[in-house]
Structures are given as structure tokens and as C-alpha cells.
Amino acid sequence: MNKVLATLIAGLFATSAFAQTAATTTTSTTTVGVTTPATKEVVKAHHEAVKDVAKAQEKEAKVAAKADEKEIKAVAKAVETKAEAKSKALKKHADARENVAEADPEDRMKAEAKAEKKMAEANLTAEKKMIKADAKAEKVAVESAKDKAIAAAKTAEVKAEANADIKKAAAK
Template identity: 50%
Template sequence: MKKLLATLIAGLFATSVYAQNTTTMPANAPMGSTSADMKAQDKMDKANQKEAKEVAKADDKINKAESKASEKKSKAQAKHDKKVADANEKVAKADADDKTKASAKAEEKIAKADMKEQKTDIAADEKAQKKVVAANADKAKAHAKSTEKKAEAVADAHKADAK
């Protein structure tokens, strides 16, 4: 019984040691000290850096587009509020006889101001979304290019190791 237990424990120990020693190297990350592996790692690092720069540029474009749209919207809102205030002021200043006529004109001016503000908001959002889509496409292209460069670096390293 002691021998069986000792054998089972030794087998368990051996498999745990074997499991720790078998590490698989990912296909896209060359590890080693050969010059080909070092060159591949350098190329991969450069590709990562270039991708990060492109992503940062795209993020900057997105932020600029969104802030510009927000600025246009706030200006449109301010103009709208001014037109509404002016229309309401004219109604308040109107004589009792002209109140209904002034109120109707004010409602018309307010409706026009609402429409203009909505059009401006829509146009600003549309322009911003176009820029966001373009920036996201730039991000995707940068990622694809980076992945391609990494794959080429790994392939070059494997070719060099095969020689």
C-alpha cells in the first residue's frame, strides 16, 4: 500500500514538473537570442509603435471632430435661445390689442428657430460621424499593417532559423 501511494505521488509530481517545463512559444512572438529573432523582435516593436502613433492620431481626429460638433451645437443653441427670448419679449411689449398677433408671430419665429437649431445639430453630428468613421478606418488600417509587419518579421526569423 505504501509503495502504491508513493508511486501515485511520484507520478503526480512528475506530471506537474513536466507540465511546468513544457511552454509553447506563440507563433507571433519569436523568443531566443539569435540575431534573426532579435531583428524580428525589433521589427515587431517598431510595428507596435507605429500602430500606437496611428491610433493616437485617429483618436485625436475623433476628439477634434466631436468637440467641433459640440461647439457648433452650443452656438446654435445660444442663437436659438436669443431668438426665443426676443420673440417672447416682443409679445410682452405688445399692446393688449396686438397681443394675439404678436403671439402668433412669436410662435412662428420660435418654430423657425427650433428648425434651424435642429438642422445645425444634425449637420454637425453628420460631419462629426463622417470624421469618426474615417478615423476608425485609419485605426483598422494601422492595425492590419502592424499585424502584417509582425507576421513578416516572424516569417523572416523562421526562415533565418531554418538556414
């Protein structure tokens, strides 16, 4: 957000400085990358272009911040889900060991086999939950990257349109 504010303020100063010197110069390089003669129409088009580009950059920053926030929440949820799954598995392990310890000496082998099976099932269940949690977090990360890319493309489109408007104004 600080970068966006800095860009907006720099654009404001650049625009005001450009507007003050436009009457005395014959050509001008705009902040959006186009060199044109400094006429009243060009100055007006440049001013509009700077405003449009600043708005687009602000929207892009908001989309990026929102996407980052979603991604952070998804990762935190995945970590929490994984910890829960591991905790449940460890509890089942402890229960199984307790059952083995309580078993009669002649039934101990059966109890150990049953406990190992119970622990293996608990491990499988925990692994599945962990994998699903990671997959959800990755899906959110991909969606965030998509949203950011679309926002950047929209900003680039606004910049191109702004350059075209400035050139159109210069051609008049």
C-alpha cells in the same frame, strides 16, 4: 505611449537575454511566436523581427493617438457648435416674446402667432446645426476607427513577415 515604451523595453530585455543564451540552447521560441533552432542566422533574424515588430507597434500607437486626438477635437467642436445653435435659438425666442409683450392688446394674437412661427424657425435652424455637428463628429470617429484598423492590420502584417523571415533563416 507608456504601453509602447514598456513593450519596447521588454522586447529589448528579451532580445538581450535570448542573445546571451542562444549559444547554449538548441531550440528557441521567439517573442513573435515561432519555435526554431538557435543558429546564428536565426538569432539575427529574430533580432531583426523584434525590431521590425516594435517599430510597427510604435507606428500603430502613434496612429491611434493621432486618431483619438482628432476624434476628441471633433466632439469638442460639435459640443461647441450645438451650444452656439441653442444659444441663438434661445435669443430668438426671447426676441419673439419681447415683441409679443410690446404689442398692442388688439394686435396681441397676431404678434403671438408671428412669435410662435419665429420660435419654430429658430428651433428648426438650431436642430439642423446640431444634427450637422453630430454628423461631422461621427464621420471623424469612423475615420479614426478606419485609421486604427489599418494600422493594426499593418502591424499584423509585419508580425507575419517577421515569423516568415525567422522560419526562412531556420531553414538555411
